[in-house]
C-alpha cells in the first residue's frame with residue numbers, strides 16, 4: 001500500500017515509521033509512505049498557507065488554494081486513491097473502518113492544523129476521519145495512528161496473521177488477558193487452565209474472559225457484538241456462576 005501524507009510538518013514523521021512492525025513493513029516495501037509539505041504550494045514569497053477567519057475570532061484558517069493544489073498534484077502522482085481529511089469532525093476511526101481502508105492500494109491523508117480548514121476545502125476530501133472525542137493540535141498524530149492501525153491488517157506486515165485476528169476489537173470484542181513466565185509472581189498466579197495444555201479448555205477460557213472483559217469495560221462495544229451460539233452458552237455459564 002502507498003500512503004501519501006499531506007502536512008505542514010513532515011519532520012514530525014521522521015523515525016515514526018522506522019521501528020517494529022511498521023518499520024519492517026516499510027523496509028520490505030509492503031507500505032510506502034510518501035510525505036508532502038503543502039507549504040511548497042503556499043502563496044507569495046513567504047509561501048503563506050493560512051489567513052485570519054472571515055467574521056473574526058481566534059486562530060488562523062487554511063486558505064483553500066495552496067492545500068487544494070497540493071491535494072490535486074498528489075492525486076496525480078500515482079494510482080487513484082481516496083483523499084481522507086483528518087479532522088475532529090470526521091467519522092470515528094474504528095477497527096472495522098481500518099479493515100476496509102486496508103483493502104486499498106493507496107490512501108491520501110491530509111493533516112489539518114490551526115483552527116481548521118476553509119470549509120470549501122472539504123469538497124476535495126472523499127471523507128473525513130477523527131481518532132476520538134478530543135482535539136489534537138493537528139492531524140499528524142491521527143495520521144500516524146491510522147497508518148499504524150491499518151498497517152497491521154495488511155497481509156504480511158504482522159508475522160502471524162492469527163495474532164491480528166485475535167486482536168482486541170478485531171472480532172468486535174476486546175482481547176483476553178495474556179500471561180508468561182513465571183507462573184507465580186509476587187503472589188499472583190497464572191490461571192491453572194492455561195498451564196495444563198488442554199487447548200479446548202484454554203480456548204473456551206480465553207473466549208469467556210474476552211467476553212467478560214468486554215461486558216464490564218466496554219458495554220457499548222458488547223451491545224453491538226454478534227454473539228455465536230457458543231458465546232451465548234459461555235455467557236449463560238458465566239451468569240450461572242454469579
Ligand code: 6GU
Pocket residue numbers: 085086087088090112129130131132133134135136137138139142
Ligand atoms: Cl483527525 N485531528 C485533530 N486535530 N484532532 C482530532 C482528530 C483529528 N481526531 C480526534 N481529535
